[in-house]
Amino acid sequence: MSSARRGAAGAAPSDADHAFMARALALAGRGLYSTSPNPMVGAVVVREGRIVAEGWHRHAGGAHAEASALARWRPRRGPATLYVTLEPCVHQGRTPPCVDAILAAPVARVVVAAQDPDPRVNGRGIAALKKAGIAVEVGVRGPEAAFLNRSFFHARTTGLPYVILKSAMTLDGRIADRRGGSFWITSEAARREGKRLREEVDAIVAGSRTVRVDDPFLARLREHPPRPPLLKVILDPEAAVPAGARVFGDGRVVWVVGRSARVRRLPATASLLRLSAPGGRFPVETLLRNLAALGVQSVLVEGGGETVGGFLRAGLAQEAALFYGMKVMGEGVNAVTGFSNSVAGAIGFRPFAVRRPGGDLYLRGSLCSPA
Numbered sequence: 001m002s003s004a005r006r007g008a009a010g011a012a013p014s015d016a017d018h019a020f021m022a023r024a025l026a027l028a029g030r031g032l033y034s035t036s037p038n039p040m041v042g043a044v045v046v047r048e049g050r051i052v053a054e055g056w057h058r059h060a061g062g063a064h065a066e067a068s069a070l071a072r073w074r075p076r077r078g079p080a081t082l083y084v085t086l087e088p089c090v091h092q093g094r095t096p097p098c099v100d101a102i103l104a105a106p107v108a109r110v111v112v113a114a115q116d117p118d119p120r121v122n123g124r125g126i127a128a129l130k131k132a133g134i135a136v137e138v139g140v141r142g143p144e145a146a147f148l149n150r151s152f153f154h155a156r157t158t159g160l161p162y163v164i165l166k167s168a169m170t171l172d173g174r175i176a177d178r179r180g181g182s183f184w185i186t187s188e189a190a191r192r193e194g195k196r197l198r199e200e201v202d203a204i205v206a207g208s209r210t211v212r213v214d215d216p217f218l219a220r221l222r223e224h225p226p227r228p229p230l231l232k233v234i235l236d237p238e239a240a241v242p243a244g245a246r247v248f249g250d251g252r253v254v255w256v257v258g259r260s261a262r263v264r265r266l267p268a269t270a271s272l273l274r275l276s277a278p279g280g281r282f283p284v285e286t287l288l289r290n291l292a293a294l295g296v297q298s299v300l301v302e303g304g305g306e307t308v309g310g311f312l313r314a315g316l317a318q319e320a321a322l323f324y325g326m327k328v329m330g331e332g333v334n335a336v337t338g339f340s341n342s343v344a345g346a347i348g349f350r351p352f353a354v355r356r357p358g359g360d361l362y363l364r365g366s367l368c369s370p371a
């Protein structure tokens, strides 16, 4: 096996490497709704220019992508190249180290898209493979791999959850009319798309006024059972949301209230998180640190405007999902309040998806520094 490994050493990435990694990334993406808190990972085994086995990580606790691909590779005739979208792990978790599975197979070359930022891995997997004489190439389609797992990368490197802001608004930026009505701003297709975003994240956040005015359920049952249920987080410094509100009807709710707020009855679905609220507002970073401690790696902020404004003010939102109904309302509730900037200092938005669900406009993109 070692001579086969030496035979393939030193090969530079080729067009074929990019194409096989594209396939591994497509497999990884299948885990979008199910792998958190683990990253999405895909792997393919290639021999003599043909894919002979594939695998992807389905859910935390399940087989890792490379172990799954290698287990399906029969008969194992080498030398082969393994393409994997994230650096193989070297530590024993709920499953054995992937590096061991690779070393036990006639794999001569490993092509990795991105290094794993998890401190238990972070270059150690790559070093272990190289030490065993395997040719290792790192960075093929690396930016795509990092983008796919942006919430995982963000959480591992900052210790805070990745934050996506979501709003459905009129073309003039109103999320509700003056009486608080917001239901008909966008089409049913756009609302469905908005709800699907909840499947991507670990928690959703809503402001007290939205919960009181709309009385939303704020959840769908998870369609991917191995994943923990969606956490519903209500920002309610005065504990003004009634215990009978629909949001408490199912799932798991974190009811965030002020230190001295009076809570008359705690619904069975809710756990209380008491935070200081200087000036009536919880510092967003403190809130996010508390959610991270609960295992939350990604958050969807569902509004309203004041809640969204708080995240923008704190500079702690990374992405936005903006739905525009094809109408102009005039006065109403703003998509963002309590936040202002000069034109030159305005937060930038770099769209990576533009769609027209039900004739509405849907922009999803990254928030960035002023241009």
Ligand SMILES: NC(=O)c1ccc[n+]([C@@H]2O[C@H](COP(=O)([O-])OP(=O)(O)OC[C@H]3O[C@@H](n4cnc5c(N)ncnc54)[C@H](OP(=O)(O)O)[C@@H]3O)[C@@H](O)[C@H]2O)c1
Pocket: 166, 167, 168, 169, 174, 175, 176, 179, 180, 181, 182, 185, 206, 207, 208, 209, 210, 211, 213, 214, 235, 236, 237, 238, 239, 240, 277, 280, 281, 282, 283, 284, 302, 303, 304, 305, 306, 307, 308, 310, 333, 337
């Ligand atoms: N179209 C859409 O996408 C959409 C989505 C959501 C909501 N809406 C509409 O938006 C309207 C409500 O929006 P809104 O801007 O008036 O209010 P909101 O953001 O829903 O709620 C604001 C309240 O939430 C609490 N809050 C928010 N951030 C906080 C923080 N960092 N710390 C402590 N408390 C925090 C505060 O409660 P206290 O008041 O107790 O201080 C604050 O006054 C409703 O009419 C709803 O229908 C539309």
